[in-house]
Amino acid sequence: MTALTAIARQMLRDPVAGARALVAERLPRRALWTAFWAAVLIDTVLATLWMTRFLAIAGSELPPDIAESMARTAASPFLNVPAQAAYWFIVIHALHRVGAAFGGTGDFDDALHVGVACQAVNIAYLASLLLAALVLPPLVLPVLVGGVVYALWLVSGMIRGLHGFSSRLPVIVMMIVTFAVIYVTLSVVMALVLPGAA
Numbered sequence: 021m022t023a024l025t026a027i028a029r030q031m032l033r034d035p036v037a038g039a040r041a042l043v044a045e046r047l048p049r050r051a052l053w054t055a056f057w058a059a060v061l062i063d064t065v066l067a068t069l070w071m072t073r074f075l076a077i078a079g080s081e082l083p084p085d086i087a088e089s090m091a092r093t094a095a096s097p098f099l100n101v102p103a104q105a106a107y108w109f110i111v112i113h114a115l116h117r118v119g120a121a122f123g124g125t126g127d128f129d130d131a132l133h134v135g136v137a138c139q140a141v142n143i144a145y146l147a148s149l150l151l152a153a154l155v156l157p158p159l160v161l162p163v164l165v166g167g168v169v170y171a172l173w174l175v176s177g178m179i180r181g182l183h184g185f186s187s188r189l190p191v192i193v194m195m196i197v198t199f200a201v202i203y204v205t206l207s208v209v210m211a212l213v214l215p216g217a218a
Contacts, residue, residue: 039181059139124183
């Protein structure tokens with residue numbers, strides 16, 4: 021745990037080197053999958069609390085269809101567990117496959133390490149949003165925007181460390197495109213399978 025804490029601190033300062041150090045730990049797959057499922061559950065709880073609080077302070081300012089969709093999602097948190105699991109499972113495979121398609125050197129186990137780290141980044145982001153919404157709502161927008169910018173820098177650096185890419189901009193572009201395709205595809209599937217939850 022001491023080594024992982026040191027790696028986490030390094031990743032916040034230098035995500036490229038941090039990702040390389042994390043991959044070099046070669047953690048057991050069982051431990052990584054346990055962390056994966058724990059992160060899915062924590063992510064679901066935080067996302068539900070965040071949406072509930074956000075709707076309470078800003079729901080009236082949102083477009084009605086978006087507010088209604090968020091309310092339905094927040095009202096059925098357990099339906100989000102399989103969706104979150106599917107999303108992150110696909111993301112981890114995309115980290116490996118898409119990176120390899122562009123000459124990346126990371127294998128699936130490497131991608132699993134970095135994917136779980138990305139889950140941790142997402143949890144920290146949601147926790148920051150929830151804290152801002154509870155303590156000082158005017159901070160929500162700066163945290164929302166600043167968190168996205170920092171997360172792009174952090175995750176793109178982690179992907180560079182995973183695959184050995186030298187440039188950040190192409191990684192960011194492909195990351196946004198890939199995540200958008202995953203999100204849209206899962207949204208369509210959810211709409212077909214669970215029309216009331218879409």
